[in-house]
Amino acid sequence: MASWDSLITSTLSGLTGVVKAAIIFFIxxxxxxxxxxxxxxxxxxxxxxxLNGGVTGLLVLVVFLSWL
Structure with a gap:
């Protein structure tokens, strides 16, 4: 049986793939x-x-991009 962290990781990976495909489709x-x-x-x-959020917004953007 798969562990919870691998289950969540695979689910989020699949969801990210679907979102990326939808963005490309709409473009x-x-x-x-x-x-x-x-x-x-x-x-x-x-x-x-x-970027208009200053340093905090920039840090949030970096963290957000690290998840992709």
Missing amino acids: FANILFSTGMDPLGGIMNLVDTF
């Missing part, structure tokens, strides 16, 4: 078709939110 869909969504703008706004 290409926005390039090919004129959709109402702007995935690149949303990502840029998220990064701007972290």
